[in-house]
Amino acid sequence: MNLGWLPFEWIVAIRFLREGRLQTLFILGAVAIGVGVIVFMSALLAGLQSNFIRRVLSAQSHIQLVPSPEAPRPVLRDDASSLQAMQGSMIQAPLQRVRSIDQWQSIAAQIRAMPEVLVVASVAGGSALAVRGSASRSISIAGIDPADYFRIVDMSDKIVRGTSRLSATEMLIGTELAADLGLGVGDKLRVSAASGAAITLSVAGIMDLGNKGANQRVTYVALHSAQSLFGLPGGVTSLEVTVRDVYAAQTIAQRITRLTGVQADSWITSSAQFFAAVSAQTLANRAIRFFVALSVAFGIASVLAVSIVQKSREIGILRAMGISRGQIMRVFLLQGGLLGLGGSVLGCLIGAAALVAWQGYVRNADGTPLFALDFDPALFATALVLACITGIGAAYAPSLRAARLDPVVAIRG
Amino acid sequence: MRRLCGLLGWTRWWQFVDEGSIEGAGQSVDPGAPVVVQLDGVRKAFNLGTPIETEVLHGIDLILPRGQFCAVMGPSGSGKSTLLNIVGLLDRPTSGRLLICGEDTTVLDDRALTRLRGLSIGFVFQYHHLISAFTAIENVMMPMLGAAHFPNPKMRERAASLLADVELSPWADTPVNQLSGGQQQRVALARALVMNPALLLADEPTGNLDSRSADAVFALLRRFNREQQMSVLFVTHNGLLAERCDRTIRVVDGVIGV
Numbered sequence: 001m002n003l004g005w006l007p008f009e010w011i012v013a014i015r016f017l018r019e020g021r022l023q024t025l026f027i028l029g030a031v032a033i034g035v036g037v038i039v040f041m042s043a044l045l046a047g048l049q050s051n052f053i054r055r056v057l058s059a060q061s062h063i064q065l066v067p068s069p070e071a072p073r074p075v076l077r078d079d080a081s082s083l084q085a086m087q088g089s090m091i092q093a094p095l096q097r098v099r100s101i102d103q104w105q106s107i108a109a110q111i112r113a114m115p116e117v118l119v120v121a122s123v124a125g126g127s128a129l130a131v132r133g134s135a136s137r138s139i140s141i142a143g144i145d146p147a148d149y150f151r152i153v154d155m156s157d158k159i160v161r162g163t164s165r166l167s168a169t170e171m172l173i174g175t176e177l178a179a180d181l182g183l184g185v186g187d188k189l190r191v192s193a194a195s196g197a198a199i200t201l202s203v204a205g206i207m208d209l210g211n212k213g214a215n216q217r218v219t220y221v222a223l224h225s226a227q228s229l230f231g232l233p234g235g236v237t238s239l240e241v242t243v244r245d246v247y248a249a250q251t252i253a254q255r256i257t258r259l260t261g262v263q264a265d266s267w268i269t270s271s272a273q274f275f276a277a278v279s280a281q282t283l284a285n286r287a288i289r290f291f292v293a294l295s296v297a298f299g300i301a302s303v304l305a306v307s308i309v310q311k312s313r314e315i316g317i318l319r320a321m322g323i324s325r326g327q328i329m330r331v332f333l334l335q336g337g338l339l340g341l342g343g344s345v346l347g348c349l350i351g352a353a354a355l356v357a358w359q360g361y362v363r364n365a366d367g368t369p370l371f372a373l374d375f376d377p378a379l380f381a382t383a384l385v386l387a388c389i390t391g392i393g394a395a396y397a398p399s400l401r402a403a404r405l406d407p408v409v410a411i412r413g
Numbered sequence: 414m415r416r417l418c419g420l421l422g423w424t425r426w427w428q429f430v431d432e433g434s435i436e437g438a439g440q441s442v443d444p445g446a447p448v449v450v451q452l453d454g455v456r457k458a459f460n461l462g463t464p465i466e467t468e469v470l471h472g473i474d475l476i477l478p479r480g481q482f483c484a485v486m487g488p489s490g491s492g493k494s495t496l497l498n499i500v501g502l503l504d505r506p507t508s509g510r511l512l513i514c515g516e517d518t519t520v521l522d523d524r525a526l527t528r529l530r531g532l533s534i535g536f537v538f539q540y541h542h543l544i545s546a547f548t549a550i551e552n553v554m555m556p557m558l559g560a561a562h563f564p565n566p567k568m569r570e571r572a573a574s575l576l577a578d579v580e581l582s583p584w585a586d587t588p589v590n591q592l593s594g595g596q597q598q599r600v601a602l603a604r605a606l607v608m609n610p611a612l613l614l615a616d617e618p619t620g621n622l623d624s625r626s627a628d629a630v631f632a633l634l635r636r637f638n639r640e641q642q643m644s645v646l647f648v649t650h651n652g653l654l655a656e657r658c659d660r661t662i663r664v665v666d667g668v669i670g671v
Contacts (some may be wrong), residue, residue, distance in 0.1 A: 322531010
């Protein structure tokens with residue numbers, strides 16, 4: 001039998017672990033299950049969250065720039081009598097008209113120049129009435145440039161009939177509106193704005209946005225058509241922005257507001273409840289991982305504590321033959337680290353196998369995966385490193401105890 | 414980086430250049446010193462400062478010259494083992510001085526004592542205290558490995574040579590728990606001798622052996638004592654074995670009697 005090339009502490013640590021084979025196997029199993037649960041849960045929840053976020057954000061932009069709401073302005077002079085008159089007056093909130101963002105082209109260019117930004121799309125939107133024969137429905141019209149906007153809202157998997165290409169006389173409507181008004185691809189629909197302006201458009205495509213309300217109301221037309229319908233020649237009512245890091249949207253929105261002076265709302269504020277749910281889920285996941293890691297640490301510590309009691313005579317004799325306290329301590333710290341490493345390698349395999357099984361067995365009705373799971377190498381690497389650190393940390397107290405053993409007492413047993 | 418290496422036991426990795434060196438073996442103290450052990454008024458009390466304070470050794474004076482084989486006898490509880498623990502640097506005296514090969518150990522810190530113990534003192538106990546996770550030859554190599562940190566072929570050669578001396582070569586690669594009691598004690602003896610210590614402390618090493626094995630172990634001790642001029646303190650209850658030693662001291666109630 002060869003001792004190989006490892007240092008003294010490694011040789012003794014490995015032999016001690018090998019000698020207590022059953023004990024080592026049990027604790028390796030416990031660490032592996034703990035790490036497997038952490039890996040599986042982390043990947044599952046990360047996949048789930050990114051799926052939620054992808055679904056939510058595939059139908060909306062990450063940041064929306066809108067004109068500041070109109071505020072009441074005093075028209076009286078700034079003197080004492082005017083102030084007295086104002087104090088006694090009622091202030092009526094002004095009507096929020098459909099307005100364009102001033103200088104939107106230069107603002108859009110400024111935002112496009114930001115490295116964090118992926119796409120900037122201009123939208124001229126408002127409410128209108130869709131009329132067909134004796135039936136009418138109130139709808140929301142978004143006038144868009146399809147080349148830009150459909151990079152934000154991917155229409156490829158939403159169009160159920162027709163096409164997403166839009167000309168100046170065409171529109172896209174939802175499945176519910178199409179059903180309500182008995183519309184098919186190529187049918188004409190008259191659309192009237194509140195101002196009385198009206199245009200007649202033909203249905204280019206029918207889309208399913210995955211939400212009944214949205215399918216009843218949301219329609220898309222070409223930007224120029226909306227601008228003429230709402231009386232906004234060359235104007236846009238909002239700029240839609242997507243960014244590389246969806247979680248940085250709020251910070252970027254604040255920067256855009258500072259940079260351009262236009263109000264920018266991120267999806268984090270506009271979908272605050274959804275974001276809170278995602279955050280709560282993340283927090284719960286962290287708490288579960290922490291407690292699993294804690295139980296793994298206690299498992300390692302208890303096994304090493306038992307091992308030290310079992311090996312106290314051997315520790316004593318090692319001390320008698322000139323092995324230092326530091327060397328003894330390192331022997332047990334290494335055992336903790338090795339248990340963490342070995343267990344985490346097994347745990348990563350278990351976690352990966354569970355993820356593969358999940359993908360294989362848990363599927364949508366059409367046989368497609370429920371959602372894409374992310375086999376992130378960083379997750380496995382982190383699990384390995386953290387398990388080793390946890391193992392060494394858990395071994396610290398037992399190791400200190402072993403190092404402090406009085407050799408006389410230990411040898412006497 | 415050095416601290417991390419230290420934590421992982423790799424402190425001396427970059428120092429491990431000379432593959433053949435067994436660091437400091439037998440070099441901790443002057444190997445030619447005429448007196449190996451000198452105790453001046455050594456006292457040892459337990460539970461100091463408590464109502465149950467007990468003094469076990471009451472001012473022991475002892476000189477053990479180089480190469481002397483000294484039997485230590487006395488009834489149970491007389492303080493023989495405590496004396497051996499103090500001489501073996503496993504325990505510290507409450508007062509008095511202990512010199513090993515002329516070096517005053519009472520002023521040394523734990524690290525220096527550990528190093529001195531590892532390089533200059535060998536132990537054999539009544540129970541062999543071999544490490545069951547290792548084979549016979551690996552147990553013999555253990556003190557060298559602890560001192561040098563990395564195994565090397567010369568360690569194996571030295572351990573094999575000692576196992577041959579104690580007639581255990583065929584069992585070199587046998588796990589120690591598969592050896593008989595006498596064989597285990599001979600492995601323990603080889604382990605105690607592997608660092609070529611100036612002093613061997615044997616605490617009833619034949620106490621658990623049958624008379625034939627006891628004779629064999631004693632003969633080996635005597636042989637190494639003569640060949641290597643190694644001093645031996647040999648605790649025994651066996652008067653016949655004590656008679657075969659150079660000198661016999663009796664410890665009675667914590668003092669050395671005549």
